[in-house]
Amino acid sequence: MNAGSRIKNRMQKLRGTLRRKNAKGSFYYRLTVANGVRKEFALKTTDELEALQRAEELDSIWAAPTMDVAAAQINAMKGFSRQAQMLPLSEGWAKYEIHPERATPHTVSEQLSYKTTYEDFVAFVTTPGKHHTVITSVAELNSKVAEEYASFLKSQAQAVDTHNRKIKRLRKIFDCLKDYYSGENPFRSKTLLRNAREEQATIVRRQAFSKEQEQQLREVLADDQYHVMNKPEIRVIYYIGMFTGQRLKDCVLLQWQNVDMERRRIWVKQFKTGKEVTIPMAAELHAVLKEAQAWKEGQYVCPKSAARYNKVDRNGKSVGVNLINIDVLRVIRWIGLEPSVAVPGRSKKMTVYGFHSLRHAFASFCAEAGVPKAVLLSILGTDSEIADKYYTHVGDAAQQQAIDAVSGTMNGKSDRDKINEALAVLKNNFDITPEYREKLIQILS
Template sequence: MASVFRREGTKFFHADFRDAKGIRRHRSTKVTSRKEAEKIAAKYEEAAQKRRTFVQVKQVISDLHEEITGETVKAVSLRDFISEWLKEKEAETKPSTMDFYRSATTRFADFIGTQDNGDIFHVGRASVVQYRGNLLETMSSTSTNHHLKCIKMLFRAAKKNGIIAEDPAESVDTVRKSEEGTERLPFELDDIKKVLALADDEWKSIILVGLYIGQRLSDVAKLEWSAIDLDSEKITLVTTKTGRRMSLPIATPLKNHLTKTPKEKRQGPLHPHAAAVFAKTGKVSTLSNQFAKLLAAAGLREKVSHTKTKSGRGAKRDLNALSFHSLRHTAVSLLKAAGVDQATVMEMIGHESEQMSAHYTHVGEESLKKAAAKLPDIVSE
């Protein structure tokens, strides 16, 4: 027969009961009343000994909750809760991130379909694990983990709002990142020159800015002339990904490139076409594909022919080691090769980590200028 006890240092009663195999089990009842705890313990034992399904056990808990509190656990469909969650997130989330949340949650809802009765209350851990496996069949481990984290956020919110008592995604681990083809490599300088030779004027500028200030494609695409001070040789921007405000030195080769633009034309976006594309979609995928085509034309990566590891609509595409982000890695490699210390490199590129913050508090403007001066001139060579 089930009983209850209170562990030292805790306010809640714990249930002591046996399952169908006679194995003794202990579970917290999460209540401080002995009478209510005894009811919960009896229900735990009943559910355990009758070998009930996961859904049936959840129904027992739901009935018990209603009996003790007088509050009915409302049935909420997964899709309805997703809709409410997205509305709540909209006020605090960037549009591009919201696009991802919508895509990820829609994909999850489609996967669940009518299994688990379509009710968020009935979605179990096994379904989340199966979904994780489904993602791995069609995308990289990094993307799989990105999607999984979104679903974890969804269920945390459901638990916080009292929609579910247990979070089915809480104990589902992210997958270990694949070591095959995921490393982003820096460019060789001769390779950058090959790409520059094939690029139009705007893409030449995008590449040079990306290399010499070491920033992401989104930040280079939306860069305005108003952020560029050629007299003081500084570019000031707020990064799209982290929201960090940065003041970056302009290396001499980049300054020489920028001064080629007549003064009367130095207004608005530095790269009008790229800025328009980014402003329209809030994403850099179109620009990334354009750069990938340039790399393919230069013989530096496979053509963007959607090479896949298997056939089918959801097949996983092979990863390429070179991308626009490789310019960022190139800047890091060049600075380190020139003897620039790690702290200055991190500050100039905009990398942030708790580990590095323990080693330095601030890198001065003069140090950054000296670092920029050590970058090679790939334009006039």
């Protein structure tokens, strides 16, 4: 019997199936172990004979009298199989929390979101249902389970970004739990993610305030008939946003040490990006900050609002940002704007107008005024996507000029309109004076 026949003979005696995922890739061994559970082991070799030998070793392990003996034998091997022990899904989070490669979000809110995402997944896959596979251990995780959960998420009325964030969190979590299941991480499949094109039909987008709307905001903030908690401070926060283009958190937590009233400049180290920007102080902003000096106490320009913004719950999660945001949106409703609108396919409304609209307006006004993009970025921060949004357009006036050029009009008038105007002037004025002659030249030029 030749070598090829001997190898084929040995393969036929295996308890499972020896395979490779591509022609030149490493071998995997799939077999059914206790309780009918199917497992796949990465043999970490591209050599067929070596892979066969390791598969036979696995067969001898699973032929052990008890699972404990089998697990001990696997641990004694050189690690070509990652399936070292059974880990219940209920204990998975505790393992992930102490893993050195776990995610380290900057906010408590995102840290809690990781845990919530995992708990939601476990609740789904461990609850019996007609349309999904039920599993109880990390070892049972496979591509079918991941696909079923992704389909479930798609059935929930949530944004594409929300769906994708949840899948990516699970991807990271199970990357850290890879010692407890075989094969590749099923949450690494790109087919589980939703495409942004799914929301192409959604035309709702963040709106910039117009100059008239910003004037209305200033008026209602100065009107005593409108009430909101810490209104004098909310007014200052709005002015900072209007005349610096900074985000809500940067405005609410602005400190006096970063305000130079003499030189009329403000320094901001942006919380979101860490960028440091310095901004000249507009006369209107200088005036309200001068008023704010009357209540100056501690480090913050708006101390009561800052304390409110920094409020956290017992888990350390920020809850103050929502409190301040509610106050801010109340002011927007005072001028007749509805901050959010309902969108088909989503359970949550989409924000149209908010404090961030001041940042959009700032960029829009700069673009319309012909301020160089580099100058705007030096104020908003060099990674601002808002600048790209407004600097890809040259402004309404320039766009109207382009439409006029295509339609054969200029300043809204066609050639026939201008000729008719000239004829009217000639008809009503028999004696052509220099004044009328100049007018004719302007009309016909």
